[in-house]
Amino acid sequence: MADTVLDRLLRYVVIDTQSDPDSSAQPSTEKQKDLGRVLVTELLTLGLSDAHMDEHGNIYATLPANTDKTVPVICFCSHVDTAPDFTGTNVKPNVVRNYQGGDIQLTGDVSRIIKVSEHPDLKQQIGHDIITTDGTTLLGADDKAGVAEIMTAVQFLTANPEIRHGTIKILFTTDEEIGRGADKVDIAKLGAAFAYTMDGGRIGEVDDETFSADGVEIDILGVAQHPGTSKGVMENAIKIAGDIIARLPKDLAPETTAGRQGFIHPTDVSGSMDKAHLKLIIRDFVNDGLREKEAMLKGIAEEVMSSYPGSTMSFKVTEQYRNMKEVLDGHPEIMSNLVEAVRRAGLEPVTNSIRGGTDGSRLSFMGLPCPNIYTGGHSYHSPLEWISRQDMEKSAETIVELVKVWEERA
Structure with missing residues (x-):
């Protein structure tokens, strides 16, 4: 050989x-x-x-x-x-x-x-x-x-x-x-x-x-308005997505975990003023850990959305492997x-x-x-x-x- x-x-x-x-x-x-x-x-x-x-x-x-x-x-x-x-x-x-x-x-x-x-x-x-x-x-x-x-x-x-x-x-x-x-x-x-x-x-x-693995997709619909007349009206979907990412726990990221620790990891973000799309992956060795992290992520997203009353969000979890x-x-x-x-x-x-x-x-x-x-x-x-x-x-x-x-x- x-x-x-x-x-x-x-x-x-x-x-x-x-x-x-x-x-x-x-x-x-x-x-x-x-x-x-x-x-x-x-x-x-x-x-x-x-x-x-x-x-x-x-x-x-x-x-x-x-x-x-x-x-x-x-x-x-x-x-x-x-x-x-x-x-x-x-x-x-x-x-x-x-x-x-x-x-x-x-x-x-x-x-x-x-x-x-x-x-x-x-x-x-x-x-x-x-x-x-x-x-x-x-x-x-x-x-x-x-x-x-x-x-x-x-x-x-x-x-x-x-x-x-x-x-x-x-x-x-x-x-x-x-x-x-x-x-x-x-x-x-x-x-x-x-x-x-x-x-x-x-x-x-x-x-x-x-790992057990799930994917999460978050779709955000913001409120678009001309920037010259946007005070009190505009809710920028890009900034909403950025707020969600910024609030992710730093000790639950791939770059800060090892061994049997799981993580929440944003893999893609795209958008414009009126809409944005976030993709994340959730990883853990036990399914309960997956569910806890997904609940945490959803809680973060909902808390962010509460500051943007005119905007809406969808939150979709897809099983990837176990x-x-x-x-x-x-x-x-x-x-x-x-x-x-x-x-x-x-x-x-x-x-x-x-x-x-x-x-x-x-x-x-x-x-x-x-x-x-x-x-x-x-x-x-x-x-x-x-x-x-x-x-x-x-x-x-x-x-x-x-x-x-x-x-x-x-």
Whole structure:
């Protein structure tokens, strides 16, 4: 697996697959299918004869069992889209061979430097091959590293049929970065009992818990009036929106919270004198915490509106995803087998709680319990994104060990 996983990553990241939160289509961008077509061709070449892409860009494939045991069907899943946070067009990956320490200055935008002081995990990467961008784009290792690791593991298993395993399903989704990755997945067609997303970070960390998440939209109708004759009449919707944002608790923001603390986070504001639109996300590990924060936010908004008697407000909450631990705790073998596989890959497993979500969050509540496995990536959604070839190899090795554990314990 030494070169294969790197070759695959370098091949995949140059294909622009950014998703678009402003599009209502699925996939939100047709260019996600460009990588999908490449993956289907590669899967067919590897002998997975049912590999195909559906109209939504989701890719399904099956590696048949080669054991007489009755083994639960497990699935490995990654997403092909990259985040809209920073451009993913014209990616120019760079490989720092045999990294010997120190800061890494990027070549396309030399003002961007991956500093050891800000990326202490680099201290554990001496001798590794580090993949970065040139600083002008995302790398897209989130989640093309996961895709490359799954594909490399499949190639290894097909080339080594003496490794016994049950039926393995492969699923690549679109639009995960905008919260729609599982929307169009056909669970019945997939036919798996359990799944694992390859969408984590630091090597050795496995995730059995995510935030629970809701979105909030606040629409404000103000009172418009010519500014020359507006005294006592105008109620500026932009200022109303600004008042709501200004009153959000500073200790309940992403930039002031860590660990198991939740937050209220404004993500978008737009408007004019007569109307304004606010988008926020609410995050917490427990549903009661979500409801408390939503009630707090609504109270803040209503208090602000009381100072603007001529204006009105609507307040809409939309469920986004829920903490997958609620589901996974009912299937302890999923995590115990994973922990054993991590150890067999020569790593010390660390169970982690994600301050975010994955496709696994949604899939778990769709009937497919689905924890998350490390890919080795760092600084996702940033032009300072980086990943180690050797860490990607460990991720691919973990997949192989995991299918062996499931077969042995069947």
